[in-house]
Amino acid sequence: MIRLPRLLDRRLLVGLLALATLAFSAPLHGQSAGDLHATIDELAAAVNDQVVEWRRDFHANPELGLQEVRTAGVVADHLRSLGIEVTTEVAQTGVVGVLRGGRPGPVVALRADMDGLPVTELADVPFASKVRAQWQGREVGVMHACGHDNHVAILMGVASILAEMREDLPGTVKFLFQPAEEGPGGAAPMIEAGVMENPTVDAVFGLHVFPAPLGTIMYRPGGMLASSDGLRIVVRGVQTHGAQPWRGVDPIVAAANVVVGLQSVVSRQVDLTDSPAIVTVGSIEGGNRGNIIPDTVVMVGTIRTLNPDTRDLVHERVTRLAENVAAAHGAEAEVSISRGYPVTVNDPALTQRMAPSLERIVGAGAVVMPPVTGAEDFSYFAQEAPGLFIGLGVAPEDPSLVHPNHSPYFYADERALPIGVRALASLAVDFLTATPAAAPDWLR
Numbered sequence: 355m356i357r358l359p360r361l362l363d364r365r366l367l368v369g370l371l372a373l374a375t376l377a378f379s380a381p382l383h384g385q386s387a388g389d390l391h392a393t394i395d396e397l398a399a400a401v402n403d404q405v406v407e408w409r410r411d412f413h414a415n416p417e418l419g420l421q422e423v424r425t426a427g428v429v430a431d432h433l434r435s436l437g438i439e440v441t442t443e444v445a446q447t448g449v450v451g452v453l454r455g456g457r458p459g460p461v462v463a464l465r466a467d468m469d470g471l472p473v474t475e476l477a478d479v480p481f482a483s484k485v486r487a488q489w490q491g492r493e494v495g496v497m498h499a500c501g502h503d504n505h506v507a508i509l510m511g512v513a514s515i516l517a518e519m520r521e522d523l524p525g526t527v528k529f530l531f532q533p534a535e536e537g538p539g540g541a542a543p544m545i546e547a548g549v550m551e552n553p554t555v556d557a558v559f560g561l562h563v564f565p566a567p568l569g570t571i572m573y574r575p576g577g578m579l580a581s582s583d584g585l586r587i588v589v590r591g592v593q594t595h596g597a598q599p600w601r602g603v604d605p606i607v608a609a610a611n612v613v614v615g616l617q618s619v620v621s622r623q624v625d626l627t628d629s630p631a632i633v634t635v636g637s638i639e640g641g642n643r644g645n646i647i648p649d650t651v652v653m654v655g656t657i658r659t660l661n662p663d664t665r666d667l668v669h670e671r672v673t674r675l676a677e678n679v680a681a682a683h684g685a686e687a688e689v690s691i692s693r694g695y696p697v698t699v700n701d702p703a704l705t706q707r708m709a710p711s712l713e714r715i716v717g718a719g720a721v722v723m724p725p726v727t728g729a730e731d732f733s734y735f736a737q738e739a740p741g742l743f744i745g746l747g748v749a750p751e752d753p754s755l756v757h758p759n760h761s762p763y764f765y766a767d768e769r770a771l772p773i774g775v776r777a778l779a780s781l782a783v784d785f786l787t788a789t790p791a792a793a794p795d796w797l798r
Contacts, residue, residue: 390522390783391714397515398775404514405771409507410481416470416496416503418487419534422447425468425506429531432510436517438529445543451529453516455786459525462782463550463558465735466502466509467535473497476762500759501563501748501766506531508561508774515779525786526553530735539695541731550738557704558741559781560732561774563766565756566747569773571716572723573744575705577629577660579698582729583669585633585655586690587612587676589640591683593649602647606640608683609651613638615679619671624664630725631668632658658727662697698733701740708742711784715776728759742781746774 408428417425426442426449433440433451441450447468474495475483485496498504509529516527530549534540550558566572589609594602613635620631633655640651657672659665673689680687712721723745732743748766749756757763 387784387787390519390787391780393519394515394776394779394783397518398511398772398779401511401514401775402772405507405511405775406768408510409503409768409771412503412506413479413498414481414483416483416485416498417468418472418489418496419469419536419538419540420446421487422468422533426531426533429468429506429510433513433529436513438513438517444547444549445533445540447533448540448544448547448549449529449531450544450549451513451531453513453520453523453527453529455523455525455527456521457524459523459786460556461526461528461553462785463528463530463555463735463739464509464512464778464782465530465532465541465558465560465732466505467532467540468502468506469534469536469540470496470502471499471536471760473499473760473762475499477765479765497762497764499761499764500536501764502535504563504746504748504766504771504774505561508771508778511771511775512778512782515775516782519783523783523786527782527786528555535731539731541734545734545738550735555739557785558735558739559778559785560735560741560743561746561778562730562743563748563759563770563774564726564745565749565758565764566745567720568747568749568751568767569716569770570720570747571712571744571773571777572747573700573705573709573712573721573742574723574725575700575702577697578700578723578726578743579730579733580632580658580660580725580727581662581665581697581733582694583657583665584692584694585635585653585657585672586692587653588688588690589651589653589676589680589685590688591647591649591651591685594647596643596645596647599647602649603684604647605649605651605680605685606647608680608685608687609638609640609653611683612676612679612687613653615675616672619668619675623671624668629659629661629664630727631660631664632656632727633668633672634658657691658729660697660725660727662699665697695729695731696733696737698730698741698743699736700742701736704740704742707788708781708784711780712744712777715773715780744777746770746777
């Protein structure tokens with residue numbers, strides 16, 4: 355038997371199932387799709403007070419990446435109380451729960467990241483973080499400045515709902531509570547630990563809060579969040595007296611021209627009608643006296659792209675330009691690009707298939723998403739199985755309280771929490787109940 359590569363299998367399966375959804379979406383145990391949705395909505399309302407309580411507790415007690423011991427303990431205890439199979443210390447501090455439905459079927463994974471940031475909170479809320487911790491050798495404040503407290507509380511609420519519905523679910527739900535999204539990255543180590551296998555995941559869903567209009571759900575097919583790559587360019591010249599520049603090679607002038615030239619990589623060498631790209635130089639260091647031309651200048655920056663092919667193109671063009679511009683000045687440029695998180699790609703077929711699940715909750719007009727040039731390591735999960743990552747708008751109605759993710763003033767309006775719970779629960783239930791359990795072996 356010829357077997358296709360695993361990920362291609364999954365994407366082909368999702369594409370075929372997208373066409374066959376209506377044929378296989380028969381009622382389960384006498385419940386129609388509408389009955390299941392009504393059950394989700396009813397249970398989401400019932401668990402909301404607990405979700406809010408969890409969220410405030412996590413917000414007041416944030417933990418940095420790979421230090422999420424308390425958070426993981428709360429999560430694990432809750433999952434065990436629901437009768438869910440639990441594995442702890444996955445990729446150090448991750449938690450995985452496995453919920454098996456009442457009959458055989460596909461496997462869906464739901465992911466939430468648990469870590470906070472080294473940010474001292476300035477938001478005026480009664481549950482503001484007062485936590486201090488060691489980070490890079492110094493004491494810092496710790497805050498859920500990116501909203502991961504919301505993600506964890508939402509997924510715990512979803513676990514409560516799906517555990518209540520387990521007899522009506524064909525297949526399996528995996529709950530992935532991931533450490534260290536903010537760095538050094540917990541998704542890849544969790545995958546290496548086997549969380550997408552045994553049983554193999556057929557689709558993976560995730561959610562992130564953004565300071566967008568309250569209660570909106572946002573998504574886009576294809577590249578949704580950017581890759582994040584580190585850029586380091588060392589320009590080497592020949593040191594000399596500042597009064598005699600002709601006796602050396604000035605790396606500062608060469609570096610300045612490199613910085614200016616790099617802007618043409620995006621503006622003139624990338625098809626911006628296809629997807630955006632960014633090349634930013636955020637730091638330049640060279641020399642220590644005004645009358646000495648140094649021998650070396652070091653530039654550090656970031657590269658962001660929303661298409662894997664564009665990513666490779668930008669890397670090649672940045673390297674070529676820096677080396678050639680430096681050479682034109684008689685200097686040398688050494689370019690190092692460290693690949694960080696890849697592009698977060700929403701599988702187009704899966705996105706199209708699940709769009710009605712999201713539109714049922716917030717309406718078609720509210721489900722919109724421009725590209726986001728921030729990065730997310732959910733991207734690694736979406737490389738293992740077809741993935742869909744959505745944004746949840748949590749901006750308060752008072753404009754003075756709206757601040758970006760990672761701000762010490764970041765504020766999430768808790769009225770969005772039940773919408774996030776309903777969205778993730780609906781994605782899981784709709785995927786499981788619309789997927790034929792008896793798909794041919796070579797497709798699964």
